[in-house]
Amino acid sequence: MAETLIEDKHLGKEEIYLQILPQLKALVQGEEDLIANLANTCALLKEAFNWWWVGFYLVKDQSLVLGPFQGPIACTRIGFGKGVCGSAWQQQKTIIVPNVHDFPGHIACSSASLSEIVVPFFGSNQEVIGVLDVDSEHLNYFDEVDAKYLAQITAWLG
């Protein structure tokens, strides 16, 4: 099965999303376990885009707690409204940060991270159950294309 996940590295960003979406959907719809699906989702995204860091935080006990991820070790707990992740949770919307140094309260898990996008995802009662966080070592790396497709991907996880 793993062979089917290898994508063409010469494609543009939107083409890569379009190529991996059906693979990812099939992968997560065939498995009910959330952690297994989060783990495979960030592994596939890391392989497809080679982002600096991609992973999930899950709402537990009034905090975001680190879940499956790919990349360097990261902060384990983030409070409601704190950092980009906690703000996306609080506002229940995707936040794109072109330059993390311009985001008040940004939590620097890695000094190499310069831009990021955080996409909340929702449970059956439309409550935020977690966020997908992607970091880049490049400035201004994420845009509405990422927001659109990452929202599609997270919609399959709730």
Ligand code: SME
């Ligand atoms: N930068 C995030 C914290 C998580 S790490 O980047 C993996 C934030 O400000 O919420």
